[in-house]
Amino acid sequence: AQVERSDQYDPDSTPDNDVPSEDDQDDAVLNARVAAIVVEKTVTPGSSGRNAPITYTIRITNTGDVTLDPVSLVDTLPTDLHYVGPGSPSDPDVIAEPLLTWVDLGSLDSGESLTVTFPVTATPGIAGTYWNVVTATGTTPGGPVTDTDTVPVDIEDPAIDLDKEIIGIDTDIVAPNYVTFTVAITNVGLTTIDVLPLLDQYNPTYLSFHDATPYPDEDADDGLLTWYDLTTAAPNGFGFDLTPSQSVLLTTVFRVASDINITTTNVVTVTGATDIYDYPANDDDDEVPVWTEGDPGIPTPIEVLYLAAEAVESGAAVEWATAAEIDLLGFYIYRAGDSSFGGAQVVGYVSAEGGGSSYEYIDGNVVPGEVYWYWLVEAVGKGEPDTYGPAYCGVGLEWLPYRVYLPMVVSGRASAAQAESRSRLAAPPLPPWLRGSLWAGMTTKGLGGTYPGEGKGRDKHAT
Template sequence: CMGLVPTTCLAVRDSLDEPWQPTFQGIRGFQHAPGFEYELMVLDEAIPNPPADGSSRRRTLLEIVSESNFGIQDADDDGASNADEITGPNGGDANADGTPDYEQPNVGSIMAAHGQGHIAIAATGDCVDVKELTATSEQGSGLIDGNFDFPLDMVTYTLECSEPGQSATVAYYWYTDADLSQVHFRKFGPTTPGNPATAAWYDFPATLETIEIPVTENGFTVMKPVLKGTVMLTDGQLGDDTGLDAMIVDPSGLAAGSPDVQLEKRLTSTGPFQPGMPLVYTIVITNTSNQVLTTLPLTDTYDAAYLSFDSVASANPAPDDKSDDGQLNWRDLTTTLGDLAPGSSMQVVVHFTALQETSSALDCNGAAGAACNTATLNGGIAGMAQSHVSVQIDPIPGKSSIGDFVWHDWNGDGVQDAGEPGINGVLINLYHDANNNNQIDSGELAASTTTMDDTGGAPGFYQFPAVVGDQQYIVEIDPSNFSAGGALENYLFSNDKTTPPISNGERTQILSLGNPENRTDIDFALYCPFDLALVKTLGAGQAAGIAAGADVTFTLAIINQGVVTAANVTLVDYLPTGFTLSSNDTNGWSSSGGNVTLTLPGVVAPNAPQLVNIVLTAGQNPTGVYTNTAEIAAATDENGNPLPDRDSTPDMLNGNGTNGNAGEAGALKDDQINEDGTQPGQDEDDHDQAIVTILPPPALELTKTLESPEPVRTGDQVSFTVRITNTGSVTITVLPLEDDYSNTHLSYVSATIAPTSVQPSTLSWNNLAPANGLAPGASVSVVIVFKTEADSALVSPTPPCTQPGEAPNIVHIHNAQADMDGAGPLPVMNVPTYDACATVEITDPTAVQLANQQVIQVSDGVLIRWSTVTENDIVGFHIWRNNGSQVEQRSHEMIPAKISGQSGGASYEWVDADATLHAGDIYLLEVVHTDGTADRTPLHSAMNMPVYLPFIVQ
């Protein structure tokens, strides 16, 4: 029958009572009237008249036909017409599931494009709605696949999914007599779904098998061999052309022949394998084409739950993407290995480490018990090829284990004392000493681990679980731990502190392990030298001798002689008797229990001393030498661990040698930092002293004596003797003197030692000390001569003078200095200030006799009034003012006497215009006589007080 399988034919009748029409030429040409029922039967062409009852070979289709051509209908909308599916193998049930193919949307059956055989597909899973099922020959598609041929043609179809990313299992059924002993399931499409630029031919994983399906022929049921292929397709993954879109588009076919490139992956390591063991794979690529391959991108896919890419051993050549994430990528192998000529091969070697046993893994065929590793050649000239290798990783036999702690042995005694912490991050290696030679040989590394917190939170723990028993092992602290930045940088082994750690035998431990046996005693004690020292000196520029009550500055140098950076370094300063922390100290010290303490900010790094000053104030202590001692009270490392010092005991107990500080009690040595204070007779280097001497204060006796008999008259000379005596115990090296006098009453004439400076009312001597200084007990004297100028009867006392009516003469010693030790290192000291006073009574018997006098402040100045008794020898008058520091003539012209040369008297008023009368101001009336002489008489003053003049009646 035309268009059908040659061994079958279609018969039709419109009623069970009507005869069959077996000669009808195919259902495609059958014209029928709409609305009628028809019965169709597929029968063998060799039987022209089928049995009347249709027998078991009859299939009935009852439907109301509303189409004009029943033969081209597609009842299940899968792309295959009803006619194709009804006339398919096994009476239209090509997948032998008992349901006609045309009734199932997930099953489709079509003729091969070249007419040789029948192809059916059946989809199960999430995406089961088959659409657009067609068959195409290789030539008809225009996609020529190199050396491959497609004897059963290619199949294209679409699977519709309910959601993106869903999957389907598709079974193919090929009814053919072709020789398919060398077949490949091949696909053409993007190797990156959705990206047409990556389109290429490639092998796709498929399970191919020959099954037998019961088929009725000539009235008999026989088992007919059928080639079945099963593939897994996932939306958006390799095998789907269109990307993640809830639709799987799959052009594929069964190809015979050899590819352009042959890819073979094999496991070159010899099993059995256990977790922790290395695995080596070799990928061989052979060019089976007749052209040079210039691009070879390779991907190696592995299950990262069971295999870990060995980043140390790596691969040869190394992949471009080395991330241990389940996929390694080489963008183009020809970049490093060169182009691949026809007939030539290249290989890639990849190293992995087994992570865990694979009882729960699936192998490359989907069976349990092994992990799959797949090499894929991703397109290029060679198309796409894959090779799969499964590996079984067995569980580690036995229940033995090895482990314990790596800890910081603070005191270096090799015993893990309470509080000594473990050290995390230490790389530990376990070697299987297979030949029992007690040495680490190549290839014996069994496992590595890093110390961490145990289940109780204690650091420094490590363990190698599930180790095979009845073997000898070597546990090693990896040398890299001692490198710069390593977890054990600067550490030493407690039991051998002199041998460098990398070459130290303490770095490894050898043990024979029973079966089963858990060794939890393989520990390692490491000591990190922690050593702080303190040196105390007088501060820069600080004198070794001071006066009582003075400040003294000390400098403390904190030196890190170890290898561990110190933090939280607390210092204590033991104050000498009578000393206190100065109010001038700005270094952060604080008083604590009679001592002072300070915690240094920041850290003290090895070989980087930190300096800090302390300023103390000496009390009114007796003369003598005072010792100021300081000590390191406490310190930690940068993590806050209180590490013990290797040659001293930090504390706040001064001189506690009986507590183990042998070098603190009686062997304290100034500035010594290289002895072991834990040993008798040696200095504790975190404890040091400095001394300061309180020197006796210098002392002087200052006197001033009037040498002339009193009273003296104006115009006479008077002399004063100034005597200075060193009554202390130190030499006075600088002895300045100042003499203050009233230039109203006195004027300087001379001195036995000429003054350095002569100013109105002040004489100054810069230094009266002899060349070698004024020694204790020695004296120096100066005799000063003055001329008297005015009557002193009206003078008030000037401190420190207390005698009224006398002219004062005061001497002062300011800024004198004493030398403590001559040419020695001690600096000079300032001498206290001294004052002395002497006075002289001055009378003026020749002075004019005044009837009255008055000095008063008025609005326009100072009003001066006086009256004379007689003017028989007076020519005139001048007015002077003395403000205590200078005498100034205020009347620029002489005031003429009103009755000069007469025996009577007269009254006068004169205003010192715009002047202000201040306390201490003295106005003087200068009387000019007829013989040219003159004398001055002080006038009384009354500041802002009314003056009551007597009422005189003549």
């Protein structure tokens, strides 16, 4: 700056000549004052369930050099989100959704901040991502300054996930046999589940309910187990609510009721679960096959220990024994003229007598000199019957079991009567599964007997 006019003479300067060395001119630095405002908005939680509270937090900062007075705020709620209050430091001065307006939040000096928080909830039934917009305004002598920020929130349904597995199958020959399942139940939603019903469906033809942990509220062995609410106390529940990401494990045990030799499934379902805000969770189910094509299957609790056939004077005797019999009515005896079951016909029926029983069926309608093959087919109350065999034998004199007689050896000092006397000692009878078998033939031949039908090009077997 310099002197532009003067009414007196100054030998050291000439007005308005723009000569910096003269004393009527000097420089100065002016620092301009700047007004500025910054607003930042966050939401907690960033993802939420329906009906669950959502809290917005807005931080307003004076980043300029000029006092902001007053500071005002306008928040634009997303559609289907609603203010529930109370807000901090105060409720909005005007609530006209979707707009929330704070007219005067006070003043902010340079570098100062203030925070506004308020809760909202989502309309039941909505889901998706919702954006919120906020605008903060600071008033200065030079005019207003503003800033805007946005933040998303995800609204999700309560959600349950089920995972059912077979963890054990008892396949030994000792009845009863069992199948053990586990059901993993996981809260994959964002809110706590406080009502958790469960249904477990199974085929009672093949499985019979034995036990479970927790134990079902309805345990009638009719193909459906029901738990009213697994969050209740034992013995019918776990005794606590299921928080987000938490899992529980339910175990069920079934007895094998009849042969599982077809594909059958066990299905578990959650339906009617709700969270702590009374909003329904998804329905979910999972199923596991108990038997699939190509598997060996799960044995029935009917176990036949052996099956044998042998010639007797009246025809052919079919003999067998069982270790266990559950839901067994009896046995059909099938017969064929060769080893093919396709041509076999029913020739008899024997009623079941219970596990540990031995059976014999005499087939008198036979032709001497012929060979016959025999099978057993279960008669069961439910499920698919098993078939056992074949065992085969010939009929007629040449197929009858042999007895081997040994001479009585006496010393030279024995009496003449003793020497002339001969006692025929019969070999002890063989067990049913060896009589008339290849092993029996080898035994009698070793003792001096012959194979039945020896020289006729055939052996006798029992399977």
